[in-house]
Amino acid sequence: MNRRNLLAIAPVFVLLGCQKGATPQTRVQTDAALITAGMIAVASAVQASPKLTAEDKAKVTQAVATLQEANAAVQRAIVTPGGPAQQIAAAVREVAPIAMALLPAGSPEVIALQAALNLVPVFLASAGVAVPAAGTARVAMTAEQARAALRGVGK
Numbered sequence: 001m002n003r004r005n006l007l008a009i010a011p012v013f014v015l016l017g018c019q020k021g022a023t024p025q026t027r028v029q030t031d032a033a034l035i036t037a038g039m040i041a042v043a044s045a046v047q048a049s050p051k052l053t054a055e056d057k058a059k060v061t062q063a064v065a066t067l068q069e070a071n072a073a074v075q076r077a078i079v080t081p082g083g084p085a086q087q088i089a090a091a092v093r094e095v096a097p098i099a100m101a102l103l104p105a106g107s108p109e110v111i112a113l114q115a116a117l118n119l120v121p122v123f124l125a126s127a128g129v130a131v132p133a134a135g136t137a138r139v140a141m142t143a144e145q146a147r148a149a150l151r152g153v154g155k
Helices: 004-015 024-046 052-074 084-102 110-126 143-151
Strands: none
Touching: 024 052, 024 084, 052 084, 052 110, 052 143, 084 143, 110 143
16 A cells, blocks of 8 residues: 555544544534534524624625535545535634624524534544634533534524
């Protein structure tokens, strides 16, 4: 096996040993779907706000498109460092400050946003991506609590 082929499959080997319970790829896919669904709910609430500026509306709309496209790639098992996992994380970070400024504290959408912000580092690590330092204030919750909160969005 040459070096290029080995480097091409290295992310798969990283994923194989990172989670217990679910297979790593399944965990990555589940987390991507949960984050995407939660952030779409957040984006819908943000877009309904009369205080939303045209510039922020464009950012939120683009972030939703990015989330959907990146989630689709993750669901097709296309997870590479620097790829869709980082796009999902970037979209969450793009929407977070806008949502925090417009949505009432304690609303289901803010809870979903906080859950997504807490789950993103776990998701990135599971996908074999280096986890950046947290830039947005988060509410302390475990990955399982974040997943449960995101599963409850819209119910």
